[in-house]
Amino acid sequence: MTHDDTSSREQGSRRIAVGLALFAAAVFLSFIIRQWMASS
Incomplete structure (x- = not known):
């Protein structure tokens, strides 16, 4: 597993x-x- 794979997954x-x-x-x-529309 390369560093690029982990960075892309993150x-x-x-x-x-x-x-x-x-x-x-x-x-x-x-x-x-x-709720605001109902109360007004």
């Missing part, structure tokens, strides 16, 4: 983590906006 997992974080943030924001 980069891929980091990209997946960023994607999940953005997805969670979008769901969280949509939930807050929905």
